[in-house]
Amino acid sequence: MSTTITALIAEDELLLAEHLRAELAALWPELEIVAMAAHGQAAVDAALAKRPQVCFLDIRMPGLSGLEAAAAMAEDWPEGAPFPLLVFVTAYDQYALQAFEHAAVDYVLKPVQRERLAQTVQRLRQALGGRAAPADDTAPALAHAMAQLRALLGSGMGAPAPAAPPLRLLQVSVGNTIQMVPVSEVLYFEAADKYVRVITAGKEHLVRISLRELLPQLDAGLFWQVHRSVVVRADAIAKAVRDEAGKLSLQLHGSTDRLAVSRMYAHLFKGL
Amino acid sequence: MHTTPPRFAGHAHSGPVCQRLLRHAAHAAALCLMLGLLLAAMAGWRHTGAKLAYSFAIGMQCWLYIDGGRALIARLLHRRYPDDGECANGWPGWAWMAFCVLLGAALGYTLGVLLGDWLTGQRSIYWWEASWGSIASTAIFTLTMASLTTGYFYTRGRLLAAQAQAEQARRVAAETQLKLLETQLEPHMLFNTLANLRVLIGLDPARAQAMLDQLIAFLRATLSASRSGSHSLKDEFARLSDYLQLMQVRMGARLQTELTLPAELQALQIPPLLLQPLVENAIKHGLEPHIEGGHLRVSAALRGQVLLLSVSDDGAGLDAAGTTTGTRFGLQQVRERLLARYGQQAGLSISAPEAGGCRVEISIPLREAQAPSA
Numbered sequence: 001m002s003t004t005i006t007a008l009i010a011e012d013e014l015l016l017a018e019h020l021r022a023e024l025a026a027l028w029p030e031l032e033i034v035a036m037a038a039h040g041q042a043a044v045d046a047a048l049a050k051r052p053q054v055c056f057l058d059i060r061m062p063g064l065s066g067l068e069a070a071a072a073m074a075e076d077w078p079e080g081a082p083f084p085l086l087v088f089v090t091a092y093d094q095y096a097l098q099a100f101e102h103a104a105v106d107y108v109l110k111p112v113q114r115e116r117l118a119q120t121v122q123r124l125r126q127a128l129g130g131r132a133a134p135a136d137d138t139a140p141a142l143a144h145a146m147a148q149l150r151a152l153l154g155s156g157m158g159a160p161a162p163a164a165p166p167l168r169l170l171q172v173s174v175g176n177t178i179q180m181v182p183v184s185e186v187l188y189f190e191a192a193d194k195y196v197r198v199i200t201a202g203k204e205h206l207v208r209i210s211l212r213e214l215l216p217q218l219d220a221g222l223f224w225q226v227h228r229s230v231v232v233r234a235d236a237i238a239k240a241v242r243d244e245a246g247k248l249s250l251q252l253h254g255s256t257d258r259l260a261v262s263r264m265y266a267h268l269f270k271g272l
Numbered sequence: 273m274h275t276t277p278p279r280f281a282g283h284a285h286s287g288p289v290c291q292r293l294l295r296h297a298a299h300a301a302a303l304c305l306m307l308g309l310l311l312a313a314m315a316g317w318r319h320t321g322a323k324l325a326y327s328f329a330i331g332m333q334c335w336l337y338i339d340g341g342r343a344l345i346a347r348l349l350h351r352r353y354p355d356d357g358e359c360a361n362g363w364p365g366w367a368w369m370a371f372c373v374l375l376g377a378a379l380g381y382t383l384g385v386l387l388g389d390w391l392t393g394q395r396s397i398y399w400w401e402a403s404w405g406s407i408a409s410t411a412i413f414t415l416t417m418a419s420l421t422t423g424y425f426y427t428r429g430r431l432l433a434a435q436a437q438a439e440q441a442r443r444v445a446a447e448t449q450l451k452l453l454e455t456q457l458e459p460h461m462l463f464n465t466l467a468n469l470r471v472l473i474g475l476d477p478a479r480a481q482a483m484l485d486q487l488i489a490f491l492r493a494t495l496s497a498s499r500s501g502s503h504s505l506k507d508e509f510a511r512l513s514d515y516l517q518l519m520q521v522r523m524g525a526r527l528q529t530e531l532t533l534p535a536e537l538q539a540l541q542i543p544p545l546l547l548q549p550l551v552e553n554a555i556k557h558g559l560e561p562h563i564e565g566g567h568l569r570v571s572a573a574l575r576g577q578v579l580l581l582s583v584s585d586d587g588a589g590l591d592a593a594g595t596t597t598g599t600r601f602g603l604q605q606v607r608e609r610l611l612a613r614y615g616q617q618a619g620l621s622i623s624a625p626e627a628g629g630c631r632v633e634i635s636i637p638l639r640e641a642q643a644p645s646a
Binding site: 015 | 459460463464466467468470472475521522523524526560561563565
């Protein structure tokens with residue numbers, strides 16, 4: 001009986017991607033690489049389309065990093081489908097290694113060495129074997145993966161080094177003038193391609209910075225990320241409402257906008 | 273009640289005021305002991321205990337009033353003039369110090385004699401009862417000792433401060449050097465290059481060898497460029513080309529490069545690897561994060577009597593790049609090298625071309641580039 005295992009490789013450097021594929025082919029003949037992605041967003045799209053059982057994700061990729069790609073996958077992963085096992089691949093990053101150890105996530109160092117990769121394959125086989133037995137334990141697997149990703153994202157790795165004092169004023173250029181918007185007046189930030197939409201009680205602005213770059217400059221206690229593309233000022237939240245499908249959304253003071261909370265961040269709203 | 277908390281601007285040697293006073297007290301006590309023994313010896317070791325008692329009673333009080341006065345006045349002055357570095361360091365200036373020495377010595381001597389009398393049970397002749405000659409000689413002796421001791425503490429403080437400053441400067445220089453090396457030998461770049469090399473050895477040994485040669489040339493240049501000196505533009509462009517070819521193995525078609533160096537400019541001299549951080553920035557912040565990659569152009573040109581060197585890319589652009597800390601260190605380092613070598617004559621400007629991306633331009637006076645290495 002041939003039980004093929006499906007996998008995805010996300011790596012922006014072609015030679016390294018091919019090498020990983022070749023090494024895996026030698027070590028794990030039953031493994032079928034169903035997708036090769038050259039950047040983070042391609043990895044997310046391919047993973048959601050093909051639903052592989054294992055994902056090998058390079059940490060530093062153009063667009064989304066491996067970590068952000070994994071988080072995006074977890075956010076949009078269909079209910080009921082088993083979430084892939086994640087293996088991160090990195091060339092050098094001492095902080096990443098600490099974070100990986102801490103979150104108990106499997107990782108491989110580049111250059112990939114066969115003996116080390118064999119260990120990883122062994123571990124993946126065990127995990128997949130254990131997973132096949134009970135019929136439906138997908139939810140815990142996804143929850144576990146999300147807890148790991150939260151720990152990794154929380155460790156600040158992959159993000160630019162945090163600026164010392166939190167941002168207090170946003171300088172928004174509008175034509176020839178620069179408008180000052182106090183951060184304390186912002187209701188929420190929403191990523192829009194390379195820009196961030198800044199929504200205050202009465203107005204909306206666009207700033208030329210990515211949400212990823214803006215996030216470390218905000219006071220983490222005052223601003224909560226509730227979705228891959230939304231950061232909300234905690235004080236502006238009036239209530240969190242769960243609908244029949246179990247999806248959380250936020251209602252704000254001073255705005256009629258409803259903000260969806262993705263499952264990566266649903267743990268922020270527990271209620272007493 | 274204090275309205276403002278006392279501030280002691282942190283010069284390395286000053287330390288907490290109390291610690292410093294205690295250290296001075298120990299020195300003063302040693303001096304009192306020496307002086308007391310000297311006086312006892314001069315008196316043929318008669319009344320040694322009494323001599324020591326007077327020496328300590330007078331000497332330590334002189335020290336207390338002079339040094340205490342110095343610390344107090346410096347502190348008051350510092351509160352009044354917070355920007356004065358000397359006051360922050362506990363030095364009120366010579367005028368105030370002379371005042372402290374005069375008053376402190378007079379007070380210390382007078383009260384010291386009284387204390388000595390009380391300790392020994394003797395009755396000295398007080399200065400107001402003594403002859404003018406004896407007053408003068410006592411005053412001269414006491415003031416001389418007080419001045420010498422003050423001078424000793426002052427010089428010692430200066431010396432310690434200078435030492436601490438030199439130490440600090442050395443540490444900063446070493447840190448900068450280390451950071452420079454770390455950015456040039458960026459571990460992520462190095463390990464990814466090695467990973468590629470390892471794969472190539474199996475697939476295409478000839479290409480692997482070429483890549484290894486480029487890596488060797490790049491490493492050699494990087495390690496020697498940390499020192500000063502200069503090399504020709506031709507060498508500079510050759511090293512950049514090594515680096516870019518290494519990056520091309522990794523990035524493939526995502527990195528398109530174009531190096532333009534007119535033949536007549538090849539011999540001009542510039543500091544080694546001056547452009548390297550700019551090229552690295554362009555790739556790291558401009559092209560690597562860009563999914564489609566892009567073009568990187570490095571060129572040298574002459575405009576009048578000015579040599580223009582430019583590095584430009586059509587990648588992610590300034591707004592994205594300007595916010596990461598890495599860029600600033602690279603740019604700052606290039607700026608510092610230019611300033612150290614050419615003073616205000618050289619310039620560095622950053623612009624965002626219409627087409628997107630980022631362009632950095634360096635201008636160096638032609639005659640500076642023609643001069644052999646400084």
